[in-house]
Amino acid sequence: MKNKYLEEALRELVNGHAKKRHPFRYFVLATTENGRPTQRTVVLRKTLKDQSLVIYTDKRTQKIKQLQKSSHFSALFYDTKKLLQIRIEGKAELITDTAQIETYWHTVQAASRKDYTTSLAPGTPIEKLDEIEYTTTENNFCPVKLVPHTIEYLRLQRPNHVRVLFSKIKDTWSGEFLVP
Numbered sequence: 797m798k799n800k801y802l803e804e805a806l807r808e809l810v811n812g813h814a815k816k817r818h819p820f821r822y823f824v825l826a827t828t829e830n831g832r833p834t835q836r837t838v839v840l841r842k843t844l845k846d847q848s849l850v851i852y853t854d855k856r857t858q859k860i861k862q863l864q865k866s867s868h869f870s871a872l873f874y875d876t877k878k879l880l881q882i883r884i885e886g887k888a889e890l891i892t893d894t895a896q897i898e899t900y901w902h903t904v905q906a907a908s909r910k911d912y913t914t915s916l917a918p919g920t921p922i923e924k925l926d927e928i929e930y931t932t933t934e935n936n937f938c939p940v941k942l943v944p945h946t947i948e949y950l951r952l953q954r955p956n957h958v959r960v961l962f963s964k965i966k967d968t969w970s971g972e973f974l975v976p
């Protein structure tokens with residue numbers, strides 16, 4: 797009974813990167829900075845077989861610094877048409893294996909590769925927009941794996957909203973209904 801909600805959530809998380817213009821393509825990723833929450837929009841690049849979510853970023857960004865100090869994350873997906881919210885919590889792992897980084901790098905479109913090659917680190921203050929320079933010698937591409945520990949499904953609907961919290965214990969998901 798509860799499994800159909802988990803299956804729906806996981807299906808949508810795959811569609812998020814597999815289907816064009818799917819509402820889960822972009823999601824909000826929250827991390828913490830000295831115990832304070834901080835969020836940003838990111839692109840869902842891949843949902844792996846173990847339900848981990850892969851994102852790409854620049855290794856010099858604040859999110860990477862924050863995740864190195866505390867790997868806890870929260871991710872929020874929302875489908876406006878279905879009134880479906882998926883909230884995921886877990887721990888992030890920076891991908892450091894060079895072969896894996898290379899495989900992911902090959903999926904980045906040529907026009908987007910420069911996003912990972914700014915001479916100055918992302919977030920550095922500049923006087924003018926045309927001050928942005930790119931290097932051709934190296935990149936700061938950093939794929940990150942977001943490993944989920946909980947997935948919370950919430951769908952607003954009549955007559956009753958549906959809220960289910962799934963927790964992963966020893967590779968198995970178990971779910972419980974919650975008051976919406």
Ligand SMILES: Cc1cc2nc3c(=O)[nH]c(=O)nc-3n(C[C@H](O)[C@H](O)[C@H](O)COP(=O)(O)O)c2cc1C
Nearest residue numbers: 822836837838839851852853854857858859860919
């Ligand atoms: C539509 C959209 C998609 C974005 N996708 C990504 C992304 O996939 N990876 C990323 O690092 N930043 C992405 N960003 C930029 C982040 O929201 C953020 O501004 C940047 O990564 C710096 O965040 P940080 O300083 O908290 O690390 C995106 C922004 C927008 C508006």
